[in-house]
Amino acid sequence: MNRISKKTEDTKEIAKTFLARLKFRKAGATMVGLSGELGTGKTTFVQFLARELGVKRKVASPTFVIMKRYAIKNSKYKNLFHLDAYRLKNEKELFHLGWEEVLSKKENLVFIEWPENVIKALPKKYYKIKITHTKEGHRKFEIKNA
Ligand SMILES: Nc1ncnc2c1ncn2[C@@H]1O[C@H](COP(=O)(O)OP(=O)(O)O)[C@@H](O)[C@H]1O
Ligand SMILES: [Mg+2]
Numbered sequence: 022m023n024r025i026s027k028k029t030e031d032t033k034e035i036a037k038t039f040l041a042r043l044k045f046r047k048a049g050a051t052m053v054g055l056s057g058e059l060g061t062g063k064t065t066f067v068q069f070l071a072r073e074l075g076v077k078r079k080v081a082s083p084t085f086v087i088m089k090r091y092a093i094k095n096s097k098y099k100n101l102f103h104l105d106a107y108r109l110k111n112e113k114e115l116f117h118l119g120w121e122e123v124l125s126k127k128e129n130l131v132f133i134e135w136p137e138n139v140i141k142a143l144p145k146k147y148y149k150i151k152i153t154h155t156k157e158g159h160r161k162f163e164i165k166n167a
Contacts, residue, residue: 026160032062035162036069043130043148044167045097050129052144052167054136057152062160063134066150067103070132076101084108088118099128106135112142 026032043051055063064082071080076091083089083105091101102123109115120142123129136143146167153161 022162022164024162024164025155026062026162029062029065032065032160032162033069036066037073039148039150039164040070040073046127048127049144050102050124050126050131051098052124052131052133052147053150054143054147055132055134055150055152056136058154061152061154063150063152064105066152067132067134071101071103074098074101074130087114088123093130097128098130100126100130102129102131104131104133106133106138109135109138112139115139115142 024035068080074093083103088104148167149165151163155161
């Protein structure tokens with residue numbers, strides 16, 4: 022699915038639609054990779070999605086802590102994990118954060134910015150969202166299913 026976002030409200034709608042279409046897996050976490058240059062709206066997308074899932078806590082960029090967890094109520098998903106691999110050179114650091122366990126649970130919904138930095142740590146199947154700036158100053162979302 023391809024979408025154009027002209028304003029942050031559009032990104033909110035894209036996040037809602039994406040969430041509604043997510044398929045719950047039989048085993049293992051549901052993983053979503055968010056690719057795109059700085060400032061394209063990867064974190065903004067996760068913030069809207071978290072709100073839609075009923076997360077009340079403020080969702081800030083996990084650039085410095087690498088990984089954050091938010092509890093989810095009233096959903097098949099129990100935990101939202103938000104990672105930013107921007108500062109990681111490779112997957113090693115992820116394993117110190119308990120990555121194997123995060124991946125093993127189907128009630129975990131995991132969003133990771135800069136997935137290409139830790140590509141070997143990702144499961145075979147994951148949703149891929151690529152955001153690019155268009156020449157009109159809008160954002161283009163290209164979404165591939167897992
Ligand atoms: N259509 C849009 N969708 C998402 N963010 C937008 C849009 N237009 C402008 N912005 C702004 O761009 C910035 C995106 O920042 P952020 O989500 O932190 O990007 P990233 O995580 O990709 O580095 C925010 O300040 C946001 O308000
Ligand atoms: Mg970000």
